Amino acid sequence: MKLLTIAISLLCLLPTPWGQATSAQEAVPRVTVSDDTNADPTLDSDLASDLKRRRDALAEKMDKCGMVILFSAPQRNKSGDTDYPYRQSSHLFYLTGIRQADTILLLLAHHEKVTPAFLFLQTVSPEDELWYGKHLRREEGSRLSGIDSIYATSEFDKIFTQLMRSDAGLLDRHHLGKHPFFAGRRQKKTVVYLDLQRKADEEGDMSREKRFAQRFIARFPDARSRDIGTMLAELRLVKSPAELARMQKAMRITEQALCMVADEMQSGVYEYEIRALIEYVFQQHEADWAFPAIVASGANTTTLHYPYGRRRLEDGDLLLLDIGASYDYYAADITRTLPVNGTFSKEQRDIYEIVQAAQEAAFATIKPGVKFAQIHQRAVETVSQGLLRLGLIDNVESGAYNLYFMHGTSHWLGLDTHDVGPHNIPLTPGMVLTVEPGIYVSPDLLVRAQQMFGDEFAQKIAAQVVRYQNIGIRIEDDVLVTQNGCKILTSGIPSKIEEVEAWLQKK
Numbered sequence: 001m002k003l004l005t006i007a008i009s010l011l012c013l014l015p016t017p018w019g020q021a022t023s024a025q026e027a028v029p030r031v032t033v034s035d036d037t038n039a040d041p042t043l044d045s046d047l048a049s050d051l052k053r054r055r056d057a058l059a060e061k062m063d064k065c066g067m068v069i070l071f072s073a074p075q076r077n078k079s080g081d082t083d084y085p086y087r088q089s090s091h092l093f094y095l096t097g098i099r100q101a102d103t104i105l106l107l108l109a110h111h112e113k114v115t116p117a118f119l120f121l122q123t124v125s126p127e128d129e130l131w132y133g134k135h136l137r138r139e140e141g142s143r144l145s146g147i148d149s150i151y152a153t154s155e156f157d158k159i160f161t162q163l164m165r166s167d168a169g170l171l172d173r174h175h176l177g178k179h180p181f182f183a184g185r186r187q188k189k190t191v192v193y194l195d196l197q198r199k200a201d202e203e204g205d206m207s208r209e210k211r212f213a214q215r216f217i218a219r220f221p222d223a224r225s226r227d228i229g230t231m232l233a234e235l236r237l238v239k240s241p242a243e244l245a246r247m248q249k250a251m252r253i254t255e256q257a258l259c260m261v262a263d264e265m266q267s268g269v270y271e272y273e274i275r276a277l278i279e280y281v282f283q284q285h286e287a288d289w290a291f292p293a294i295v296a297s298g299a300n301t302t303t304l305h306y307p308y309g310r311r312r313l314e315d316g317d318l319l320l321l322d323i324g325a326s327y328d329y330y331a332a333d334i335t336r337t338l339p340v341n342g343t344f345s346k347e348q349r350d351i352y353e354i355v356q357a358a359q360e361a362a363f364a365t366i367k368p369g370v371k372f373a374q375i376h377q378r379a380v381e382t383v384s385q386g387l388l389r390l391g392l393i394d395n396v397e398s399g400a401y402n403l404y405f406m407h408g409t410s411h412w413l414g415l416d417t418h419d420v421g422p423h424n425i426p427l428t429p430g431m432v433l434t435v436e437p438g439i440y441v442s443p444d445l446l447v448r449a450q451q452m453f454g455d456e457f458a459q460k461i462a463a464q465v466v467r468y469q470n471i472g473i474r475i476e477d478d479v480l481v482t483q484n485g486c487k488i489l490t491s492g493i494p495s496k497i498e499e500v501e502a503w504l505q506k507k
């Protein structure tokens, strides 16, 4: 309770890491975005024009005899009659801007400057609206998505069947008579694109897309199904200005949460109290969390995805915070590892310097044309040399660095925290990725060292491993690829040792 009171008073005057106090309103740049509820959602015109451009881009790439069908994410049950808050599937949101459950998008290939699109929306009875609030009307769905042909979700099977049977009435109504899809029907060349990469809701189950594919192929054996996930993922890689504005707002909110933690962090505070502060700042700015916050202290810092924690912070601890707000569906992802008492110990400093140097080396590699593997390679080289210097490995060739740094350096960032898209493609301006090297001297490190590299190696490093044991450090920033290099989007929070200590000691 004490923490919350302090939190509220602090929010009126949040200190920024560079010293001067700024009001919360100023610190978070204003971006006007739509309301995230069902009640009369409105959409920025910038995002609306993005939607049409995205559908056109997808419809240009697909087979002329193809049809895309995207289903919304299911409503997920938490327990009993309580569901989790609804989150639209990122692919469907990317193409329609619709946040509502029970939505379907059907697209045909781009033809004569038009991408024929059908949007199916849930219809709700007045009684249901009394309980669950307003749902989108046809006109609202049309205005939000920029799609003119709106139907009820219950009509989807009928419309799909009419399209597959080249129903003359429907083709006339939508001026589709000359569309190549229907010539393709006659030539038995029809392809139905589905997000076949979507995970099933339960293990062993089939996704809705796979079940749908089985059903329609039984009815229309001359048609084939094909995955659209990869094509969509590639489109999502390069961010538009409207997307970047949302991501940057999510980053500013995440930075504010880190500022709040820096102010409240002291021995005696529990990990869950720190998490509560983070979520408070997120929600205070109308944001959600993009992923459950990782708040890890002491030895917990060596667990990469440390779950909900209830350890009490102690003097001399490190606190690893891997957190990200999601603003209007767009994610941020930042990690800082901070000394609870404001000063790094000699051992913490030794490890921190290596991780920081690895991050710098990775930043210096990033420019158009480079691939993830090259960025990671530079980080690994720097980490390996550092570990060798500290006697934590005995040579840089063996791959023993992997005992300490066992994850990748980068992932894509966007609508999803681990955003979709292949990792083996050259960087292009407009892509956003994370850079997050780490070193973790976990309690079981010597056991793993012995299993993987033998007794002699384990004995050689034992004394140094004990010295650095339970130190886990990761530094993560979000980076935009530019024409000549990259721009670090999350440099608002200090990450260099001297700056971190100066920041923490000022509080």
Ligand SMILES: [Mn+2]
Binding pocket: 333, 411, 434, 436, 476
């Ligand atoms: Mn990350």
